[in-house]
Amino acid sequence: MNKVVHPTFRPVLLSANDAAAGIRLFRFASPTGFRFTPGQFLMFHFVDDPKTCRAYSLCSSPTMSEASFEVTVGMVGEFSARLGALKPGQEGGLVVRGPFGKWVYDGADPHAVLVSGGTGLTPFRAMCRMKIEQDLAGKITLCCAAKTPEDLLYKDEYDGWRQNGINVKERVTQPGADANWNDKTGRWTAAAVFAAANDAAAVYYLCGPNKMVQELREGLQALGVAPPNVRTEKWGDYTELF
Ligand SMILES: Cc1cc2nc3c(=O)[nH]c(=O)nc-3n(C[C@H](O)[C@H](O)[C@H](O)COP(=O)(O)OP(=O)(O)OC[C@H]3O[C@@H](n4cnc5c(N)ncnc54)[C@H](O)[C@@H]3O)c2cc1C
Incomplete structure (x- = not known):
């Protein structure tokens, strides 16, 4: 070998x-x-x-x-x-x-659902850019979250990602007084991710602090996603900054 x-x-x-x-x-x-x-x-x-x-x-x-x-x-x-x-x-x-690392997206999934909290968005930027630059056919739904709208990473790139077919869904936990965030407040739950993706056969990639990743994994499997289709990257046991 x-x-x-x-x-x-x-x-x-x-x-x-x-x-x-x-x-x-x-x-x-x-x-x-x-x-x-x-x-x-x-x-x-x-x-x-x-x-x-x-x-x-x-x-x-x-x-x-x-x-x-x-x-x-x-x-x-x-x-x-x-x-x-x-x-x-x-x-x-x-x-x-x-x-x-073997937790990778090679572009072959018919539908990849990428779910992050805080800085957990970083590997997903590489995935979105690869899909766009290599004109890959597979669908991507991106569910990201941050504490405030200002804390969302790469937000000046989201429009370009959307124009290239990526379904970007952002949420914040502290929206302030801005009513635009009324229906996009709070962390991603498994039920909210599942509804955003609308595809039990998709491959779900989860990245961020251990607790968030573990809860989403269990929740998605309870909703019927097959265990091999929930792929997780745990970054550590830190206090979540979002
Ligand atoms: C596979 C893998 C990939 C990673 N990729 C990234 C990445 O792309 N970007 C990144 O910022 N980190 C990433 N991390 C986490 C990173 O390796 C470090 O743990 C982190 O940067 C803290 O290092 P530090 O010495 O600055 O702080 P430390 O002194 O080690 O930690 C200070 C405090 O920050 C907490 N903390 C650690 N990581 C984070 C974080 N990401 N967000 C908020 N609080 C945190 C710690 O629990 C501690 O309470 C990754 C971890 C793994 C295992």
Whole structure:
């Protein structure tokens, strides 16, 4: 059996921008021949502290992977703060390994339903971009959620995704006084996702904090979705920021 090789590289930061309050989008130069499948992630550490590693999902299009790749990072702790201190043009001691992961969307599903909370949207951006750029026939329904309308990631991209056939459904838990959110308030429940997708035979991809992912998995299966069609990526046991 062929051994899978996970290359290690020292990427130069090309740009860093706010994706929402407290969330940064980082773009790095790719190493030669870099390729990935949407859903995969990279492991990051700094050369002087190899034990402190963090996983970040690739959020850019695989179509542009040979030139650059992007990750979107919640600036929640020490590691992300160190990443945030890097300046464009620097490699800054950052070491990256990967890509890793078998939780992937290869574009073959007739209907993929992508469900995220908070920064869990990041791998789904790579999936949506791949569908559009490769003109894939499979349907995508995207159900994302954030705390406030301002906290929704990539919201200036949603119209383009919709124009390309992706069914984007966003919700917020704290809409404020804006009546436009009246029927789009609260977290995604399994029943709400199932109703939005309207397809028991779809493949459901869930990404975010453990508790959210676990509850949605159980709820979708109770509604009749076959267990192999509920595919989950758990990011950890953290307090949900949405
Ligand atoms: C496969 C995989 C892919 C991941 N992809 C991403 C990604 O694309 N973007 C991303 O931001 N994170 C992602 N994570 C989480 C990430 O690896 C780190 O745990 C996170 O960035 C915290 O690192 P830190 O050192 O900055 O904060 P820490 O000091 O480790 O944590 C500070 C606090 O933030 C909480 N926390 C951890 N992750 C998050 C989060 N994502 N949102 C809100 N609070 C959090 C922690 O529980 C803790 O309470 C992924 C995790 C896995 C397992």
